[in-house]
Amino acid sequence: MxxxxxxxxxxxxxxxxxxxxxxxxxxxxxxxxxxxxxxxxxxxxxxxxxxxxxxxxxxxxxxxxxxxxxxxxxxxxxxxxxxxxxxxxxxxxxxxxxxxxxxxxxxxxxxxxxxxxxxxxxxxxxxxxxxxxxxxxxxxxxxxxxxxxxxxxxxxxxxxxxxxxxxxxxxxxxxxxxxxxxxxxxxxxxxxxxxxxxxxxxxxxxxxxxxxxxxxxxxxxxxxxxxxxxxxxxxxxxxxxSPRNSENFNINMSLSLEGIGAVLQSDNEYTKVVRLVPGGPAARQSQLSPADRIVSVKQEDEEEPTNVIGWRLDEVVDLIRGPRGSTVTLEVIPATASDETVTRTISIKRDKVKLEEQSAQSDVIELDRNGETYRIGLIDIPTFYADFQAMQRGDPDYKSTTRDVRRLLENLKEERNIDGLVVDLRNNGGGALHEANDLVGLFIDQGPTVQIRGTDDQVQVLADQDPSVAWDGPMVVLVNRMSASASEIFAGAIQDYGRGLVVGSQTFGKGTVQAVRSLNHGQLKITQSKFYRVSGGSTQHRGVIPDIKIPSRIDNSRIGEDSLERALPWDQIEAVPHARYFDFSNVIDDLRDRHQARFSENPEFRLLQKEIDFLEEQRETTMVSLNEDKRRRYQNELERRQLTIANARRELRGEEPFESFEAMEEHQEQQAAAAHGNEDDELDFIVREGGHIMADMLELDRRMATILPSGTVTARAQ
Known part of the structure; x- marks a missing residue:
């Protein structure tokens, strides 16, 4: 840096x-x-x-x-x-x-x-x-x-x-x-x-x-x-x-398809990265991160960057946008920076968001435990998508999350012979609401999926009307702080129905719906309704609390609905009748104990925890020394600790350690120039842990191999 x-x-x-x-x-x-x-x-x-x-x-x-x-x-x-x-x-x-x-x-x-x-x-x-x-x-x-x-x-x-x-x-x-x-x-x-x-x-x-x-x-x-x-x-x-911003309303959700693929928002005098669009150049490169703040923007044909501190969001977006194939260089204050004088330069080649990389993908995790092999299916869903134009044309093969997941499930069942399923919704910022509703329907017979309350206090209930079930076996849903909106609706429904366990960290907590209304001068985006789970609790502010928690590097104090000033509070309404497929209360403590025992011995988790502790120390730093000797010693110590963590991770992957902090930075810059970075190691071992939790479930209760409805819930959520 x-x-x-x-x-x-x-x-x-x-x-x-x-x-x-x-x-x-x-x-x-x-x-x-x-x-x-x-x-x-x-x-x-x-x-x-x-x-x-x-x-x-x-x-x-x-x-x-x-x-x-x-x-x-x-x-x-x-x-x-x-x-x-x-x-x-x-x-x-x-x-x-x-x-x-x-x-x-x-x-x-x-x-x-x-x-x-x-x-x-x-x-x-x-x-x-x-x-x-x-x-x-x-x-x-x-x-x-x-x-x-x-x-x-x-x-x-x-x-x-x-x-x-x-x-x-x-x-x-x-x-x-x-x-x-x-x-x-x-x-x-x-x-x-x-x-x-x-x-x-x-x-x-x-x-x-x-x-x-x-x-x-x-x-x-x-x-x-x-x-x-x-x-x-x-x-x-x-x-x-403003009238100009009204023409660019999409900047509040993502950059144009021919951009870097990042969701941005204003954060005091800075423009802050909220999340990366799945399949976008920034996500593929893995150098830009949520909570990074943009200091300057430089085009490939410019000698000097343009400082954008204090600029309006739309003006910063205009600078970052550009033709496909061109390169934009961002100077950012990393979310992990010790103070605002520490910046990092990232070059990103603009490209279209690759829709195939937004599509649901499947894999199989094989786990050998106690002489038995478990085959756990994995479905990764980066976003809730649907080809609305093809749907309106009546194209029978139009693409959507639910249709793709149904096809993947059929393949996992018939050709891969899986024992359980892990659905990965980490970093899924939401998307089409009806797709979240339909996706829940793949795992339940019939029933409500989400409630929506408007300003008149009238409640609309969305429901799955299709009695067919694509997967009736046990499942785990992985979430993190970047799982938002439609992801929270799906995860909350799976949890309320007792259809599976939710594993990971507290989700974003975006449980409101906005409408855009025209004015005589510009437009007003106004919050008009709120999402509620079938159990009655809102997804707003609180999000979905996992059944088994796994810590994350993401700073909850800077990312998430409850980090925003005057976010609407959590509340609840009446529950709607819904089936309860399995009561996890008899096994959840044992599942948590097994998870904790496994993680306490897992070198990847210990490394993640060490990194989280380091980041929290940095976040708690309120003062910076103006003494050069003290400041240099402090910076050297920060670099030493970052290098130690990076080399420990490389050792786990069987790679040669970096000789110096400078060598590590040079390696990162080379990856940025190549427009692809290291896979996030947190993802790999957490996916495996989701598989192990699934295997624990199968071992603890073989009845879960084929789940049957166990009753109907009609009481108010507690």
Missing amino acids: KNISTPSLPHVRNFALGLLISLPLTGIGTGLHASVDRTAFEAVAPTIEQARANILISRQLQFTHLRDQTINDELAGEVFADYLDYLDGQRIYLTQKDIDDFEPLKESMGASLRTGQLQPGFDIYNRVQTRILERLDYALGQLEEGIGQFQSESDETLLLDRSKADWEPDQEALDQLWDKRLRNAVLGQRLNGSSDEEIIEVLTRRYESQRKRISQMRSEDAFQAYMNAFTGTWDPHTSYF
Whole structure:
């Protein structure tokens, strides 16, 4: 990894606000210690169309959103706080005096949000942009004086996450904070082996790029930021799309098919990777990871990358998109990075998402245990797909998840003679709802699969009407934190029916449905319904809790519904009558004990646990030293531990260890250039463990070899 300064810019994704009266905010000082002659920020102003859209948004939120709340002083206070968080989430631009100046606006905000009086919100936006330019000019002025002043011999430290810190009292205190930030940026470059001249060139170019971005801000940027602070107080999936973003609505789900295949979202001033699209270039390459944050984007015909900190999501996506066969290079802060100065460069060759790699695939795991061989079928389902166009044309051979899985099951039963089945839904982010419903039907006779409650509290029940069963034997469903939406519906139904065991880690918890509604100016994506399991519990927020848990590298505090501010809560409704095929209560403790005994002796699991512990240590790090010797020792220790883990994994695979950390990075870069990386070792041994759990089930109770319904559940879920 290399170290590069990544100073924060404001969060200007789809977040915003509205106010009643216009209070001009005066007394803005420069706060600069060097003479820097640069263009000032040109204030932006609201339009009549935006004011009308604000009023429409207010009505839609109050009367059609699933969450019932009114626009009052309490809610206005939340909007005010959110707006400031999104504009200056790390509290590095505004002072406490600025916050005090804003306070009168907060008092009248409730009325302004209902009536479309936007100017006060724009005043806040304009003040923040001016403060950002002041800070960038201060940094550039310091660089013009040279970086010899940024010595790294003191024992000072820098707080990594300032989102909960107090606002600095005045400009002088901000100067001191920015001196620390600059010292940290310079130190990161020095540890990377850069000369003073190179450091000045890199940091100047970076700050100038960010400054240029601020100077190009326009009215729609302020309105979008403003309205999304407002809509976000209902839930994180309700948001405003400007007219331009309305044309690119698909960016909130994935990049275009001719792209890198990644689901992105705004995360304060950064664009964050949420998940990788199965079959996409990024997934095939295995270098980009969930929770990585994008710092810059570089095209193959460009000499210098474009810094995208503080850019809107749609603009970042526009840079990443490109023609098939071209290469885009992303500079990212890895999810595992110790601080924001540590970045990694990843080159990805754009391509179409390969549909065949999204299709369900099958395999057989053979396990020799106690003189007996178990043949466990494996079906990997990357997504819930359906060829809707072929279906509408009446094509009898149209492709879908359920049709493919039925065919694979027939082959596994008749030609492979399997004893049990493992269905792998890890990293499956969902897809077609009707496919989740139909897929459940392959494993039950008939019955409900999911409940959907709307804003009117009416509940719609989807059900399998087909009495045929494609597989009536025992099964295990593998899930992880990236299993979401339709995956959670399927896993929850299998668990509720007692049809199989769910194994892995807590799922994502995305249990809401959104609709897009046109406005006079842009569109509103609004949450209108919620999924519930047949047992009555929602999949929202809580997701599906596995029967047997396996830890994961994924950081639940950064990925998942319960990591999002104001996510709708878990709740429950009445259960619907459904069969219960097997009661696992008599065997689950024994199954867990066997699993734990096996994992305690498994070198791959011990290595995974060691890596998880290392990552958790990094996540708990709140301060970084500005002393060069201490920082170098810290970085060397991090590299040593990463190298130890990587070499232990290579030893398990019978490969030669890396001689150095640099050799490991070079190997990773070569894999990136070849557009394919190592298979994730976690996947292989967890699949095998799913097979072992299945074999345990067969050994503990031979009755499960052919499961029969054991009753009907009608009670409320507990």
